[in-house]
Amino acid sequence: MRPPTVVDEDVRQTLRTAARALLERLPELTGELVARTRGGDDVYSACVPYDEHWKSTLEGVRLGLTAILQEPSERRDLVFTRAMAQRRAEQGLPLESLLRMYRLAGQVTWSAIVDHMERERPDRLDVLVRAAGHVWHAIDRQSLVACDVYGRREQEILGRSKERVNALLDALLDGAADAGVVRAAADSLDLPERARYAVVTVRFPGGRHHDDVRLPATLGALRLLWRMRTGHEVAVVALGRATLDDLCQELSLIVSGVAGVSPVVTGLDELGTAHELASLAMRTCADGGPEIARLDERVPAVLMIGQPGVARHLVDGALGRLLALDPADRDTLLSTLETWLACDGSAARAAGRLFCHRNTIINRVRRIEQLTGRSLTRPRDIVDLALALDAIRLLPAAPPAKG
Template sequence: MAALESVEDVEAGPGLIGVLRDRLDGIADRWVGHIVAKNSAYLDTALVSLPDLRKSCRDNTDAVLRLLTGDAGGEPYAVIRAGARRQAERGVPLDSVLRSYRLAGLAVWQELVDCAAGDPALLELAGSLWLIIDEVSAEAATCYHYHRTELELLRMAEQRRRAMVDELLRGRGRDASFLEDAAVKLDLPADSPYLVFAVEPTSAGRPGVEMAAETLAAGGFRSVWQVSGEVLVGLVALEKSGPEAVLRRLRPAMRGRGGAGPVVAGLGQVDEGFQLASIAMATLPAGAPGLATLEDHLPEALLVRSPDLADMLVRELLGPVLDLPGREGRHLLTTLAVWIDTNCSVAHTATRLYCHRNTVLNRLNRLEGLLGRPLKGRATFVAVSLALTAWELRNVRERGRER
C-alpha cells in the first residue's frame, strides 16, 4: 500500500486526479486505441466487441483512479478481479492481460501530460501511477491463476464424470466395485430405479432439453445429464416418485427430439435403458421436438429396431399399391390408415377425408384387389397396420433428410 500513502503527500495529486476523472471517457478511448494498435491478439482472443471492450476499459480506469486517491470504497479491486476471471474463462493469455494494463498506464499518463504538462507534481504522481499499475497487474495475475486452476479442476472433474457415464452406458455397471465408485462420483444412488433419456440437440445445435437437471432438482429428483457422442444422456433416479412425475416436468422443457426407455432396476442397468430410450427417440420425426416413451410407441419401436424387416414388410404388403402411378397409391394408403384409425368405420373415414362413403368403399375394394387379400381377420389387420406404420416412419425419415 506504499503507493496509496505516497500519493497523499502530493498536494496537486487529488486535483490532477479530479481532472482525470472528468476525462474518463477520453482515457478509455485512448486505452482501447492502444489495445487495437499494440495488443490486438487480446481483442481477437477475447471474442469481445469494441463497445464491450470500451466499457471494460472505462470501468478499470475508474478503479485505477480510485486506487490512486486511496479511495478504496466500493471495492475497486472487484472490477480488476472480475476482468481477470473473464479473461481466464475466455482463454486470453496472461501476458496479453498484463500488457493491456501497462497500456492502461500509458493511456492515463498521456492524459496527465496533456492536462498538466509543466506541473511539478506530475512526476511524483507518475511514480504513484506506475506503482498502482503494478499492484493492479499483480492482483489480476493472482486472480487469473486462481481461476484458471479452478477451471482446470472443473474440466478434469467433468472429464471424469463423462468417462463414468460412458462406462455405465457400455455396461460397466455390472462390476460392483465400479458401480459403487460411479454412484459416489456422480452423486447418484446405486440401487434406485432409473428412468433413462436420450435427447438430440436442436437443428441450431442447442441442447434438446432446457435446464433438465435444474428442472428435476426443483421436484426433488437427482439426475445426471451428459453428452455422449451427439446425444444428451439423462440418468434420473426415481427415489421418491414414479416416472410420470419426471415426464410431466421434462415435456415442457423439450426443444429437440427425445426418448425415454422403461424404468430399469438400478444404476448398473442404465445401459439397457439408454438403448431403449434411443429406440423410442427414433420413433419420432427427425428434427421434430418431442418426447416419446417406449411404452407408448412399441409397434414403431419394433420397426425402428429392425429397419430391414420394416422395409421388407412395406415392399411385400404395400408394394402393389405404392407402384401405382401418380398419387393414387398414396390416396389409397391414406384412406386405409384413416379407416384403421377409426376402428374400420366407413362413415367416420368419409367424414375425416371429406368424401362420400361410397368413395371409401370403392377405395377399400380397390385395396383388397391390389393386396390380394381381404381386409379382415387378425393376421391381416396386424400385418397391414404394421406395414402402414413402417411406411409412415419411412416417409418421416425421408422428410427429415430433406430438411
C-alpha cells in the same frame, strides 16, 4: 521508488523489535490462532486434521513474523501461502474459511505486538500506531495470494472432477460398467445403485447442443444428469416415485424437437440397456417434432427399425401392389389406411378426419384389401398392414416394391 524516511525506518525498527520478541512466543501464538480458527468454524475442523493445522499454522506464523525482519523483496511467507492455499483447496475447505483464518491471524499478531509494546516500550506506542498499516498490508497481501492460488486450484480440481463424472456417466450409458465402476459412479454422481431410473434422448431442431439450449438439472421432483452425444443429448433421470407419465409431462415443457424415453429400470447397471431403448424410441419420431416417444408405446415400430431387412420384406409383401400405383392414388390409399387404423376401423370417424363421405372410406378400404390381399377385419392382417405402414415411415430408403 521513494527513499525510506526517518519515520519509515523508525516504524520498521519498532516492528522488528516486536517480531523478534514474538518469535520466542511462537507456540503460544500458534495455539491461540488454531483455537480461534477451529472454535468458530466447524467446517475448518472437519476439513483440516488438527495436527496438520497446528504444524501449518506454526510455520505460517513463523514466516509471517520473519517477513517483518526481511526486506519486502524477500517475502518467503508468500511461497508458503501459495502452497497452503493449494492444499486447502484440495481438502475442500471453503475459501471463506481460509480468508477468515487470515483475518484472525492478523488480529492475533497485531494484539500480540500491542501487548508486547505496552509492557516493554510504552513510550513507542505512538510509533506503533503508524506501524498498523504495515502489519495489515502484509496480511492483506497473503490473503490476496491465497485467494488467487485457491481459485486456480479449485478450478483445476473441479475440471478433473467433472471429467471423472462424465467418464463414469459415459460408462453407465454405454453399458461398459462393471460392479466397481457402478459403485464409483454411485459415489461420484450421488445416486443409489438400486433405484428407479429412466434414460431420455433428445434431439433439438437443427441439432443444437448445450451451448444453445439450457438443459435443466431438475424437472419438478425429477433429477436429470445430461451428456452430449453426436446429434443429440442424453439424460439419466432419477425418477424417485414419479412415473413415466410424469416424466413425459415434464419433458413436454422443454422438448421442442424429438425425444425417446426408455422403460423404467431399477439400477445404474441397467442404464446401458435403457439408453439403447431410448435411442430406438427416438428414431420412431417424425422429423421436426415436437414429439416424445415412449419405448413401451412404440414396440412394433422399434421392431421394424431393428430388423430393416424383415421390414422391407413385409412392406413388399403387404403393400407392394399398392405402392406401385401412381403417386396421387398411392398416397390417398396410404392416408386412408393410416387414418382408418387410427380410428379403430370406424369409417365414420375416418371420413370426418379426411373430410369425405363415409361410403368413400368404405370403397377405399375395399380397394386396399384387394391390392394387399389382406382383410381389414382379420386381426393378423391388420397387424401386417400396421407394421408395414410403420416401416414405410421409418425406412424411407426401402427399395420400391416389385410387381
